Amino acid sequence: MTKPLFWEDPYLKEAKAKIIKIDGNSVILDSTIFYPRGGGQVGDTGEIAGSRVKDTIKDKESGEVIHILEGNPEWTEGQEVELKLDWDKRYKTMKLHSAAHIVYYIMGAVFGESCKIASSGIVDDRKDRQDYLWEGEFPKEKLEIVTDRANKLIEKNVPIEMKEDNGKRTWIMEPFPPMPCGGTHVKNSGEIGKVKVSKGKKPGKGKIRINIEFA
Ligand SMILES: [Zn+2]
CATH class of the missing domain: 2.40.30.130 (Elongation Factor Tu (Ef-tu); domain 3)
Incomplete structure (x- = not known):
């Protein structure tokens, strides 16, 4: 291999x-x-x-x-x-991918535990797109809180680690619980820089799309 x-x-x-x-x-x-x-x-x-x-x-x-x-x-x-x-592309992708983990936990804190990831998203060097479960009207103004909290945490230069155990890889960043992930990430949240979280076009019934881009 x-x-x-x-x-x-x-x-x-x-x-x-x-x-x-x-x-x-x-x-x-x-x-x-x-x-x-x-x-x-x-x-x-x-x-x-x-x-x-x-x-x-x-x-x-x-x-x-x-x-x-x-x-x-x-x-x-x-x-x-x-x-x-193509390092510029990969590095930007690593930054947005790392931001996606942070935003996932903040989404749960702001919108409640039921606001879970609906299906696997996609991240490239310009945007992270992730679908979450959501029924009814979505209070998108609250995404400003998500953006704000994410940026405050990113600014704190928190170390990001990847642990490997028996071929299983885990993303680790305080204060969040570890998350299984096989992607590539930056070593420190500060490398991500400022991001903006916004609502994308509706992906289907019972779901919302959340986009993360560089601010
Ligand atoms: Zn990851």
């Missing part, structure tokens, strides 16, 4: 790896800094040996990380290649 360097150190922007398998424009490496799409986080883009990686996914059956290139490469298996992430 590919060694997941994006978990060992989510701040790695460049690395060297060996090609294990090439199938058309799909490439498997012995280790990678490219996060594969999953857990609501987009797949990384960047370059392998100067060729564009347009997406990174996880094979449903084997669980292997597959780098999808724009064209078919002319490399050979066993060859060593340089990896380079």
Whole structure:
């Protein structure tokens, strides 16, 4: 299996790896800094040996990380290649993903325990979108309180840790209870910067969409 360097150190922007398998424009490496799409986080883009990686996914059956290139490469298996992430995109995604954990707990505190996540959301470098269970009129003015509380906590430079136990990964940040998560996060809440929480377009009956963006 590919060694997941994006978990060992989510701040790695460049690395060297060996090609294990090439199938058309799909490439498997012995280790990678490219996060594969999953857990609501987009797949990384960047370059392998100067060729564009347009997406990174996880094979449903084997669980292997597959780098999808724009064209078919002319490399050979066993060859060593340089990896380079689109770091600005990944770092912004890490920030908004970390903010999403904070906002989740604050949503519960402001709107009550029944305001739970309805389905897996999606986070990229511009926006985190998450659907919550909600019946009836939604008091969206209260999202200003959520924004305010989130920013006050972010400003406090609270450490964020990831714990790994038997392949299960957990997000840890005081004062919240730990949360299972396989994504990539920043090490300190202060890195996130100011965010804005708003209501998105209605995703369907009994639900509301909550967006988090950089303020
Ligand atoms: Zn997470």
